[in-house]
Amino acid sequence: MILEKKFDFxxxxxxxxxxxxxxxxxxxxxxxxxxxxxxxxxPPNITGKLHMGHALNLTWQDILVRFKRMCGFNVxxxxxTDHASIATEIKILKEKNISKKNITREKFLEYAQEWKxxxxxxxxxxxxxxxxxxxxxxxxxxxxxxxxxxVNFVFEDLYNKKIIYKGEKIINYCPNCMTSIADAEVKYxxxxxxxxxxxxxxxxxxxxxxxxxTRPETIFGDSAIAINPSDIRYLSYINKKVIVPIVNREVxxxxxxxxxxxxxxxxxxxxxxxxxxxxxxxxxxxxxxINIFDDEGNLNESAGEFCGLNVxxxxxxxxxxxxxxxxxxxxxxxxxxxxxxxRCGEIIEPMVKPQWFLKMSELTKPCIKSYENHELKFFPERxxxxxxxxxxxxxxxxxxxxxxxxxxxPVYYCETCGxxxxxxxxxxxxxxxRSKKIKQxxxxxxxxxxxxxxxxxxxxxxxKTLDYEYFYPTDLLVTGYDILFFxxxxxxxxxxxxxxxxxxxxxxxNGIVRDKFGRKMSKSLDNGIDPIEIIKNFGADxxxxxxxxxxxxxxxxxxNIKDLENDKNFCNKLWNASKFIIDIKKNNLENNIRSxxxxxVYDFDLDISDRFILSRANHIVLNVTQLLESYEIAxxxxxxxxxxxxxxxxxxxxxxxxxxxxxxxxxxxxxxxDVLIICLKLLHxxxxxxxxxxxxxxxxxxxxxxxxCWPECNNSLLDLDSENNFxxxxxxxxxxxxxxxxxxxxxxxxxxxxxxxxxxxKEEKINQNKYLFGLCGINxxxxxxxxxxxNMVRQITDDFDILLSLDGLIDKxxxxxxxxxxxxxxxxxxxxxxxxxxxxxFVKKAKKDLVELECEKLRSNKELLDKxxxxxxxxxxxxS
RNA sequence: GGGUGCAUAGCUCAGUUGGGAGAGCGUCUGCCUUACAAGCAGAGGGUCGUGGGUUCAAGUCCUACUGCACCCACCA
Numbered sequence: 001m002i003l004e005k006k007f008d009f010x011x012x013x014x015x016x017x018x019x020x021x022x023x024x025x026x027x028x029x030x031x032x033x034x035x036x037x038x039x040x041x042x043p044p045n046i047t048g049k050l051h052m053g054h055a056l057n058l059t060w061q062d063i064l065v066r067f068k069r070m071c072g073f074n075v076x077x078x079x080x081t082d083h084a085s086i087a088t089e090i091k092i093l094k095e096k097n098i099s100k101k102n103i104t105r106e107k108f109l110e111y112a113q114e115w116k117x118x119x120x121x122x123x124x125x126x127x128x129x130x131x132x133x134x135x136x137x138x139x140x141x142x143x144x145x146x147x148x149x150x151v152n153f154v155f156e157d158l159y160n161k162k163i164i165y166k167g168e169k170i171i172n173y174c175p176n177c178m179t180s181i182a183d184a185e186v187k188y189x190x191x192x193x194x195x196x197x198x199x200x201x202x203x204x205x206x207x208x209x210x211x212x213x214t215r216p217e218t219i220f221g222d223s224a225i226a227i228n229p230s231d232i233r234y235l236s237y238i239n240k241k242v243i244v245p246i247v248n249r250e251v252x253x254x255x256x257x258x259x260x261x262x263x264x265x266x267x268x269x270x271x272x273x274x275x276x277x278x279x280x281x282x283x284x285x286x287x288x289x290i291n292i293f294d295d296e297g298n299l300n301e302s303a304g305e306f307c308g309l310n311v312x313x314x315x316x317x318x319x320x321x322x323x324x325x326x327x328x329x330x331x332x333x334x335x336x337x338x339x340x341x342x343r344c345g346e347i348i349e350p351m352v353k354p355q356w357f358l359k360m361s362e363l364t365k366p367c368i369k370s371y372e373n374h375e376l377k378f379f380p381e382r383x384x385x386x387x388x389x390x391x392x393x394x395x396x397x398x399x400x401x402x403x404x405x406x407x408x409x410p411v412y413y414c415e416t417c418g419x420x421x422x423x424x425x426x427x428x429x430x431x432x433x434r435s436k437k438i439k440q441x442x443x444x445x446x447x448x449x450x451x452x453x454x455x456x457x458x459x460x461x462x463x464k465t466l467d468y469e470y471f472y473p474t475d476l477l478v479t480g481y482d483i484l485f486f487x488x489x490x491x492x493x494x495x496x497x498x499x500x501x502x503x504x505x506x507x508x509x510n511g512i513v514r515d516k517f518g519r520k521m522s523k524s525l526d527n528g529i530d531p532i533e534i535i536k537n538f539g540a541d542x543x544x545x546x547x548x549x550x551x552x553x554x555x556x557x558x559x560n561i562k563d564l565e566n567d568k569n570f571c572n573k574l575w576n577a578s579k580f581i582i583d584i585k586k587n588n589l590e591n592n593i594r595s596x597x598x599x600x601v602y603d604f605d606l607d608i609s610d611r612f613i614l615s616r617a618n619h620i621v622l623n624v625t626q627l628l629e630s631y632e633i634a635x636x637x638x639x640x641x642x643x644x645x646x647x648x649x650x651x652x653x654x655x656x657x658x659x660x661x662x663x664x665x666x667x668x669x670x671x672x673x674d675v676l677i678i679c680l681k682l683l684h685x686x687x688x689x690x691x692x693x694x695x696x697x698x699x700x701x702x703x704x705x706x707x708x709c710w711p712e713c714n715n716s717l718l719d720l721d722s723e724n725n726f727x728x729x730x731x732x733x734x735x736x737x738x739x740x741x742x743x744x745x746x747x748x749x750x751x752x753x754x755x756x757x758x759x760x761x762k763e764e765k766i767n768q769n770k771y772l773f774g775l776c777g778i779n780x781x782x783x784x785x786x787x788x789x790x791n792m793v794r795q796i797t798d799d800f801d802i803l804l805s806l807d808g809l810i811d812k813x814x815x816x817x818x819x820x821x822x823x824x825x826x827x828x829x830x831x832x833x834x835x836x837x838x839x840x841x842f843v844k845k846a847k848k849d850l851v852e853l854e855c856e857k858l859r860s861n862k863e864l865l866d867k868x869x870x871x872x873x874x875x876x877x878x879x880s
Numbered sequence: 881g882g883g884u885g886c887a888u889a890g891c892u893c894a895g896u897u898g899g900g901a902g903a904g905c906g907u908c909u910g911c912c913u914u915a916c917a918a919g920c921a922g923a924g925g926g927u928c929g930u931g932g933g934u935u936c937a938a939g940u941c942c943u944a945c946u947g948c949a950c951c952c953a954c955c956a
Binding site: 188215226275556563566569572638734776839843854857 | 882883884885886891892893894899900903904905909910911913914915916918919920921922923935936937948949950951952953954955956
């Protein structure tokens with residue numbers, strides 16, 4: 001077979017993917033006695049398309065999954081998508097241009113289902129384009145029946161354990177979306193507002209306290225004013241009461257350290273229902289909670305004449321009225337932060353509303369313990385600190401949302417007797433009074449409640465299925481560090497509580513893909529890069545290469561499209577080298593049948609380059625395997641990349657060409673072939689498509705590279721001596737090339753060289769060496785010092801002395817400059833050694849072999865310097 | 881306000897237990913040498929953010945500072 005001139009990734013990638021899928025290479029093996037490797041995919045939201053972060057995350061997972069599969073594990077990589085309740089709801093409403101007021105829940109859910117079908121399949125296609133080798137038979141969606149079953153099971157269980165409770169606490173509320181929202185969905189924006197100084201008269205007195213507030217419209221909710229107990233200005237107000245303006249309600253003055261003496265007047269109005277800190281203070285001082293807003297964020301009847309007005313309108317009118325009543329002392333401009341709902345842009349309103357909560361205090365204990373005793377590991381480790389910090393600062397989690405697209409809370413209310421029934425199965429009649437007037441809770445669960453069960457709910461839990469028993473707990477989670485709190489922690493405590501096990505042993509964090517300036521990709525900056533576009537233009541392999549070689553664990557990537565041009569080159573190099581090897585094998589080995597390799601041992605004579613490359617290749621196998629096992633993706637790829645390009649292509653292939661073109665020994669073709677196969681396999685996890693295409697074209701024993709065996713290190717081929725010998729040869733070649741380049745000798749011009757070795761034993765290695773002839777334009781080698789050094793350039797090193805003839809090649813310029821450069825370098829090294837060795841402390845305290853080494857260096861460098869000095873002098877003499 | 885990370889060549893980043901500063905890209909020079917000009921060969925380029933400390937020895941450990949990024953809390 002031969003390879004096309006170029007790899008046609010546009011056509012081939014899809015076909016190769018389909019070939020894998022058709023042959024079920026992605027699926028788990030039926031043999032559940034094998035060692036397993038399981039990993040669940042962080043489910044992308046069905047809100048749109050995949051972004052670069054997904055591409056990075058999927059690439060990393062796929063690399064490790066393909067690696068493990070080739071290592072012989074029974075691999076489960078379980079794919080899925082997330083319903084993303086609020087995000088999807090908003091998108092659907094926007095797309096259909098409808099409001100939830102004008103549509104029934106059922107109709108809306110129909111739309112949502114349509115949306116899901118459409119976007120899920122789009123996202124799945126994108127996941128495939130990246131090359132993800134996940135098991136599509138195991139596809140899950142966070143709203144699937146089996147997940148719903150697990151969700152209801154957990155809800156009932158946690159309710160019975162009193163971990164889930166219904167309560168009235170302050171929560172973030174979006175008046176536009178009319179639902180409680182997660183704290184994380186509140187983004188803060190700087191706002192130019194005013195600080196109003198209002199008079200609060202003391203009861204039955206003309207004395208008043210001045211309260212500074214940015215929100216005068218919330219006075220209807222005031223249930224106290226607060227002062228710092230150490231604020232000496234207000235000591236006389238203990239046990240006094242004040243009258244809330246306009247409302248004319250009598251409220252207490254409470255003393256609390258929370259109040260900042262230096263802000264405003266040091267007097268704070270307390271509105272427990274609409275401010276988190278005020279709520280806390282109200283709990284401590286047992287204050288009344290007065291809700292003053294309706295569900296749409298307008299003032300309710302507690303605001304009297306202002307009832308029905310929205311925040312900004314009511315603020316205007318109340319200020320007018322306060323001014324009229326002479327209750328405003330002054331107003332100041334102030335910059336402060338206001339909370340915005342990140343998904344719809346509305347100003348959020350903290351509210352006290354009945355919601356469902358999950359009590360955190362007990363759940364976190366095993367999470368902390370499992371980290372502290374190293375059962376749970378983070379890569380990189382530092383995220384453990386972040387993890388612990390989160391766990392130690394958790395508030396109870398508000399899990400209910402007033403939305404439609406999600407798991408409806410399995411709580412039923414008897415409309416006859418008021419009984420609250422919590423049951424995983426649907427309830428048709430009241431257990432207490434048998435009434436059939438049963439109404440299910442309207443709220444749904446926070447999206448993360450179902451995602452928290454992902455690693456086990458997807459495996460059939462709460463049933464003890466075969467899959468669950470075999471694949472759970474999973475081995476690894478690969479995810480972005482930005483969802484450590486939202487997702488990772490929630491999975492861990494849910495898993496501990498429900499399955500009594502850690503859901504995964506290791507967590508590998510990928511970073512964020514940023515633009516070339518280091519900015520986050522976002523719609524507002526319009527700097528997003530679509531991974532699918534990149535794949536169209538460069539191929540999935542190039543994208544994967546770029547995302548792997550660039551990315552350290554847990555650190556962000558600056559992604560520059562310009563770099564892709566370079567990354568593409570590696571695929572090209574791989575392709576061309578393979579093409580060359582295939583061609584040369586076909587043209588030079590008639591029967592193409594191997595008779596020469598038995599039991600992994602070559603029975604033909606190996607020369608210095610053969611031994612070198614075989615040893616190096618086996619070292620690389622060791623290194624790369626070890627690096628992948630510790631999830632060092634970038635370093636692993638770099639290792640193969642460097643070996644392939646700078647050792648195999650630059651040196652070994654070049655050596656082989658010489659042998660083959662000279663019609664000498666052609667058995668090296670088998671080594672070319674073997675090392676190529678090793679490289680292809682080592683590269684396959686990173687570049688699955690191109691390696692498969694090549695693999696299928698160069699051999700017919702195995703059906704696919706993705707199910708072939710990971711290379712093993714053949715210890716009998718490890719050979720440090722040969723590596724060193726070849727290195728020695730290389731340094732001679734490089735020195736000669738350097739001299740030629742400095743002297744501008746055209747590559748086609750041959751010349752002769754004198755090489756004088758310090759170690760005469762090595763002479764046989766270089767004498768008449770074909771590689772020296774072939775790789776640096778030499779036509780004759782002498783091993784002695786020439787009698788006439790005229791018209792020669794010279795380089796002197798530790799190991800050898802090289803004189804290159806310039807006869808008839810260039811003008812007769814001397815080589816003083818080359819030697820002087822070297823002289824300076826050696827001088828610097830001598831100075832360094834001198835300095836260290838003249839330090840008595842060093843000689844006394846440093847390790848002995850280190851001192852000896854330094855002495856030896858100094859000695860040989862001095863010798864070298866001497867030689868160079870003489871040579872320079874000679875050159876000058878000759879010139880004058 | 882609390883926390884984490886980063887600072888090394890013009891750019892992007894490696895640098896494992898402290899023991900002679902690395903790569904790729906870009907730049908410069910020479911080459912279309914029968915796999916690859918998306919290539920080959922060669923060269924130049926760094927007071928390792930600043931100041932202190934530990935040590936015989938610091939890019940590496942400690943400390944203070946500066947700058948940048950991010951996370952959390954929050955501004956009545």
